[in-house]
Amino acid sequence: MNVKIVSRSAWGAKAWAGTPDQVALDQRREFFIHYDGATHITATGNAVPKAIERTHLAQGWAGIGYNFVITQDGTIYEGRGWTKQGAHCPGYNVTGLGVQIAIGGSQEPSAKALTAARALYDEACRRTGRTLAKKGHRDGIATACPGAKLYSWVRDGMPAGDYDAPTSPPSSGGGSGSSGWDGKSFPGVSAFKLGQSHAAVTVLGQRLVVHGFGRFYKEGPGPRFTEVDKSATQAFQKAQGWTGADSDGYPGSETWKRLMAAPAPSKSSIVALNSAVKPGVTHTQVKELQQLLVKAGYGPILGAYSNFYGAETQKAVARFHNKNPHLKTAGVSYDPLIGKQGFIELQKEAGRK
Ligand SMILES: [Zn+2]
Secondary structure, three states, X not given: OOOOEEOHHXXXXXXXXXXXOEOXXXXXXXXXXXXXXXXXXXXXXXXXXXXXXXXXXXXOOOOXXXXXXXXXXXXXXXXXXXXXOOOOOOOOOOOEEEEEEOXXXXXXXXXXHHHHHHHHHHHHHHHHOOOOEEEEHHHOOOOOOOHHHHHHHHHOOOOOXXXXXXXXXXXXXXXXXXXXXXXXXXXOHHHOOOOOEXXXXXXXXXXXXXXXXXXHOOOOOOOEOOHHHHHHHHHHHHHOOOOHHHHOOOOOHHHHHHHHXXXXXXXXXXXXXXXXXXXXXXXXXXXXXXXXXXXXXXXXXXXXXXXXXXXXXXXXXHHHHHHOHHHOOOOOOOOOOOOHHHHHHHHHHOOOO
């Protein structure tokens, strides 16, 4: 089955209060099941993750603490997601993915919820490249969580009705529907369905890596079309300047054509400082300087961006120099004059390459 996850934006999550740490997928070791506590859950839909979010924010946390929340109808909601540190079990928030099945007390978990949790577990193993330990919250700390029913389900190995767990690892060399494909030309949109395998998906991934989108892959591209392939494809499509349906992450013939072509040589977007740019002057590059300063965190520059290298710009440049004393004019404590090297470093700090 496909693991569909309702994104934070789709269920209306609040912005993080603070910044949860990032955790690389290969640091994950355990998959923890939780319940909501002693009280039966009657809420459904988005109200479920929202209620948890409210509680966790009130505890001073950055937001919902579980990596995922699963409701009785089998819907999976994104909390901290795959790569953010959770807040669900002390000592295991980095290595453990925490998943709440939203029931409470003696409430019976639905078959749909258990199936979704099992599918999510298998997806987690696939993404992390290892067999994660199946745990209940009480395996990590003294607690009643996840309740007797869910805990015995975990101890039984998380069986899930009619759902066939994938045999691991996914076979390479294509799958259904790959036969007859020539290995090169656009295979048609039907080759790219989430959770399904096609030899063209491996080629897609390999070409995305060639084009510089390998950062999405924690493990090598494979034949199964996953959210990772979709994200990498979407980033590639956006890099073409495409928007909307043209950048939905599903390859069409034009995406395919461009991926199969050789990548354009990467060129640096770092530019040189015009020597006329100095405190007190008006120059078109001053506006760029101001924007870079703000972007790199040396704002505020009060008032609208302008071409004038005034007091606000000078103060921001001085803040940049205080953070980077090696770029300062020797012997000066307040240095409002941006230099050639400083301008290059500033562009890097602002994210240019
Ligand atoms: Zn728990």
